Amino acid sequence: MTTAAEFQIEYLQYLQADGKAKSDLPSFASDETLMVNLYKTMVQVRAYDTKAIALQRTGKMGTYASTLGQEALSAATGAAMQKDDVFAPYYRDYAAQIQRSVSMLEIYQYWGGDERGNCYQNNPHDFPMSVPIGSQCLHAAGAAFAFKYRKQNRVAVTTIGEGGTSEGDFYEALNVAGAWKLPVVFVVNNNQWAISVPRGSQTACETIAQKAIAAGFEGIQIDGNDIIACRKIIGDAIDKARRGDGPTLVEAITYRLCDHTTADDASRYREDNEVTNAQELEPIKRTRAYLTDVGFWNDEKEAALQVECKKNVDAVVEQYLNIEQQPLENLFDYHYAELPANLVEQRQEVIEGSL
Amino acid sequence: MNELTLVDAVNQAIAHELASDPDVVVFGEDVGKNGGVFRATANLQDRFGENRVFDTPLAESMIAGLSIGMSTQGLKPVAEFQFLGFIYPAFNQIVNHAARMRNRTRGRLHCPIVFRAPFGGGIHAPEHHSESTEALFAHIPGLRVVIPSSPVRAYGLLLAAIRNPDPVIFLEPKRIYRLVKQDVPDNGEALPLDACFVLREGSDVTLVSWGAMMHETLQAANQLSEQGIQADVIDVATIKPLDIDTILNSVEKTGRCVIVHEAARSFGVGAEIAAQIGEKALFSLHAPVQRVTGFDITMPYFKLEKHYMPSVEKIIAAVNHTMEF
Structure with missing residues (x-):
């Protein structure tokens, strides 16, 4: 008999649901600027997200995937990365994207059916959000290979839902990242629901984190509603990758307080009381309680922040609603570096048809 | 060399x-x-x-x-x-x-x-x-x-x-x-990725193929030449984007076209070429465009694969049919 593996999966939580510290906090937790900035990002993203749903409901945006209740994990992921790192996100990670200089306008524009929302004027390298589930994990591994090949001190980070961890690409990415010791971090947002399919139906494994063990590297579980745990553990994983010590899988336990998208109605498949209970754990309330306790925050600052976030969103919406339509040539012009003859002909057809 | x-x-x-x-x-x-x-x-x-x-x-x-x-x-x-x-x-x-x-x-x-x-x-x-x-x-x-x-x-x-x-x-x-x-001199000179190659010139029929089937197609062209039928032979080489102009120029000259490919017949690249010839050179044609291809079946395991593959004989038969149309 060979004992191939014996393992325990660590679960890390620093802040309890009431915002009180559960154990000794990492030093950054007393860095007022850092903590307040994380909180502001979360609140800003919630205001942005609420408005996106309103825009969809009033016919001004297409189907939209809300991030309600997952702001801490996403904000921490973005904050833990460096500018030159590369992010390969799934489609619910706006807080991370916004921290990485993707604008709220670009994200509205994307969900408004306009590819220019993927242009990321201030972020040349990040991938656009990936719609085919799980496929982005391999892109992060490929980018990580490029960093290693060029001996660059950069890290790739990818995010995925727990449903996506059933995809082959997720396993293939973990496997190669372990085999080649790539500088990549896999962050799983285990929000309990993949549209209507609950976490328990995805896998017989006790945790998602343990899937890393089969790929030969560390997996760790965190409370994804705890901004301090998220920032600490994802930050540590990124530092480890940057040191050349290989990949990490971080499974963050969250709850999808929203529908899957605006095209979904979660009341068809899950109980109201489950959602109500999850509300008690949600991250913004918890972070605010912590900040208030340690004296970084008060009602006055909160009121001012709410006004500021609404103002920011209103300004973005104003821009969003006034974006000029793309020129019709854009239908064709980005398929190849050099347009083939048949596309030149079809492009002309569309332009003449529109005159 | x-x-x-x-x-x-x-x-x-x-x-x-x-x-x-x-x-x-x-x-x-x-x-x-x-x-x-x-x-x-x-x-x-x-x-x-x-x-x-x-x-x-x-x-x-x-x-x-x-x-x-x-x-x-x-x-x-x-x-x-x-x-x-x-x-x-x-x-x-x-x-x-x-x-x-x-x-x-x-x-x-x-x-x-x-x-x-x-x-x-x-x-x-x-x-x-x-x-x-x-x-x-x-x-x-x-x-x-x-x-x-x-x-x-x-x-x-x-x-x-x-x-x-x-x-x-x-x-x-x-x-x-x-x-x-x-x-093949190692001179670093690339070929164009949007052009067919005309491998042989003739005025009676256009033979279009690519890949391994070019060899059967060229053999057929040689045998046809002995019969007095001269074929333009085109290697498509880049399937996408398709250089249809080279094919159309040839068909406008010959009025006849046989497309040879190993892939299954329906919904294939041959169908696209035939469709474009129909759209753009219909009145140059003296006969319908013919396809000599694999059948619309699962590629057979090797005992029967020779019955699937287009052959020199099948290409010649298709050309003769086209000439007699």
Whole structure:
């Protein structure tokens, strides 16, 4: 008999649901600027997200995937990365994207059916959000290979839902990242629901984190509603990758307080009381309680922040609603570096048809 | 003279680009020490090192997905799928990401990748090793699909594919990997990726083919010549984007066209060529366009595969039918 593996999966939580510290906090937790900035990002993203749903409901945006209740994990992921790192996100990670200089306008524009929302004027390298589930994990591994090949001190980070961890690409990415010791971090947002399919139906494994063990590297579980745990553990994983010590899988336990998208109605498949209970754990309330306790925050600052976030969103919406339509040539012009003859002909057809 | 087979010409082209461009990396299953199951990457790892030429874990979607991640960071992956029959797990990555990354980011990111795969029947290979499914890829916007039919064109087209800033599916007709040798100077000169090649000129009929079937097509043209029928013979070479003008110019001259391909008949590249001839050169035609192709069946296992493959006799029969129409 060979004992191939014996393992325990660590679960890390620093802040309890009431915002009180559960154990000794990492030093950054007393860095007022850092903590307040994380909180502001979360609140800003919630205001942005609420408005996106309103825009969809009033016919001004297409189907939209809300991030309600997952702001801490996403904000921490973005904050833990460096500018030159590369992010390969799934489609619910706006807080991370916004921290990485993707604008709220670009994200509205994307969900408004306009590819220019993927242009990321201030972020040349990040991938656009990936719609085919799980496929982005391999892109992060490929980018990580490029960093290693060029001996660059950069890290790739990818995010995925727990449903996506059933995809082959997720396993293939973990496997190669372990085999080649790539500088990549896999962050799983285990929000309990993949549209209507609950976490328990995805896998017989006790945790998602343990899937890393089969790929030969560390997996760790965190409370994804705890901004301090998220920032600490994802930050540590990124530092480890940057040191050349290989990949990490971080499974963050969250709850999808929203529908899957605006095209979904979660009341068809899950109980109201489950959602109500999850509300008690949600991250913004918890972070605010912590900040208030340690004296970084008060009602006055909160009121001012709410006004500021609404103002920011209103300004973005104003821009969003006034974006000029793309020129019709854009239908064709980005398929190849050099347009083939048949596309030149079809492009002309569309332009003449529109005159 | 630098006499090379088609597979050696592939090797020479990859080596040329590895030597001239530090961003080129070569990988796949067994491409490293083993040099590929057909030896297409033989000795490249020794010459260029394990960081440039390396084996991957055995996972095709991973090969494609990694290529996308690498290429958006400026590397130029030359990735091998061991056989075209095993590329399908990678279809999602190729179609949903490699082919559309440039478009969906409006040019911000792009994927200069060559996906190489040996393909086609006629070598008594195991199941799943002999299919010709180039049409699947030719249907996808954002891809190029290139199929060489000679050592010289394999070298020149592969150089062009590696230098191209967009994803190229480069399908290598393995039945002719070692069929003939040609002088292939290692001069770094690429061939165009949007042009057919006219291999023979004649005024009576246009024969259009690509890949391994070029050889049966040329043999048929030689025999027809003895009968007094002179054929224009066109190697399409780049299936997508299709250089229809060269084909139309020929058909306008000859008035007759026979298309030869190994792939199944329906919904194939031959159908597209015939449709465009119908749209753009109908009144030049003296006879309906004929197709000599594989049947619309699963590629047979090798005991029966010769009954599937188009033959010189079938091509000649189709040409005679066209002439007598």
